[in-house]
Amino acid sequence: MLFFIHKNIENNNDLIVYTKDTHYEDYLTTPEGIKLPVKHCIKGTNGWDIPNDIYLQDKLVFEKETFGSVHLIDYLKTIDFDEIHFIGLCTDICVVSNVLLAKATFPTKKIIVDSLCCAGVTPKSH
Numbered sequence: 001m002l003f004f005i006h007k008n009i010e011n012n013n014d015l016i017v018y019t020k021d022t023h024y025e026d027y028l029t030t031p032e033g034i035k036l037p038v039k040h041c042i043k044g045t046n047g048w049d050i051p052n053d054i055y056l057q058d059k060l061v062f063e064k065e066t067f068g069s070v071h072l073i074d075y076l077k078t079i080d081f082d083e084i085h086f087i088g089l090c091t092d093i094c095v096v097s098n099v100l101l102a103k104a105t106f107p108t109k110k111i112i113v114d115s116l117c118c119a120g121v122t123p124k125s126h
Contacts, residue, residue, distance in 0.1 A: 015060070015081075018050055019072055021094060022063040032067075036093075068097035073105050083110035087117035092125035 021041040027033040041048045043063075050061070062071040076084075084102060088095050095118055103111050 015079075017060045017062065017072065017075070019062045019064045019069045019088075019094075019098070020048060020050065021090075022048065022065050064094075066097075067093055068101040070101070072098065073101050076102065076106065081109065083112060085112045085114060087114050089119050091115070091118040091120040093121065 022043050023030075023033070023039075023041050024043055027039055027042065028037055033039075060075070062069050062075070064071065086095055086099055086102075091113075095113060099111060099113055102109070
């Protein structure tokens with residue numbers, strides 16, 4: 001998942017942050033894996049890596065072992081920002097979880113989800 005964090009709208013000073021859905025070989029035995037029994041994003045595999053054609057060097061990357069990234073929220077607490085634009089995969093799980101965490105933590109900040117740059121597990125759930 002990719003985030004554009006507008007630190008200063010007037011100067012268009014954007015910060016780009018990635019999260020990586022991160023699971024381990026025992027994923028199918030975890031509470032999430034039992035409910036969503038599709039092995040994916042196993043740390044160290046191609047499905048876990050950010051593809052080189054979309055990865056911008058020297059950007060922040062947070063691994064997320066849960067639906068929402070608590071590391072992202074902890075980081076956001078340390079910076080001043082005006083708004084966040086969320087884009088990414090799994091609109092209905094990962095994106096919405098991060099958006100809800102961000103909105104609950106920063107209720108007065110502008111949070112935008114670009115649905116044209118997201119995809120859900122199914123078209124209906126998107």
